[in-house]
Amino acid sequence: MNLKRDLVKYIRDRAKSKYKKNTECYICGSKESLDFHHYYSLTELLERWIVKHNLKINSVEEIMQIRDTFIEEYSKELFEDAVTLCHIHHLRLHSIYGKRPKMITARKQPRWVEKQRDKHYGLVR
Secondary structure (H helix, E strand, O other), X not given: XXXXXXXHHHHHHHHHHXXXXXXXXXXXXXXXXXXXXXXXXXXXXXXXXXXXXXXXOOEHHHHHHHHHHHHHXXXXXXXXXXXXXXXHHHHHHHHHHOOOOOHHHOOHHHHHHHHHHHHHHHHHO
């Protein structure tokens, strides 16, 4: 069976049930249109991991065979280095760091999120 979608989607499908998505945006507290944002790009993590292990994945069966190992190796990046944001704040973050943020921005993104939260609650308090 050939791959019909991006490899990362097979990883995300498997990992989603363990995401710790909150019930409100971390920045503004909105409870609507919530997204789960990974500070480390799953696509970039997967691409690096495939190169590191010298793998060639050409079928659904092949991605299914390795996805649990990948998820286990990157559990911190998948489940802890993440934040729940409303769709508006999620779009703002990506407008600054790009559609597919580079790995070097993974430490900068949480600082941006904290600054936005401080600004939001600083105005409200």
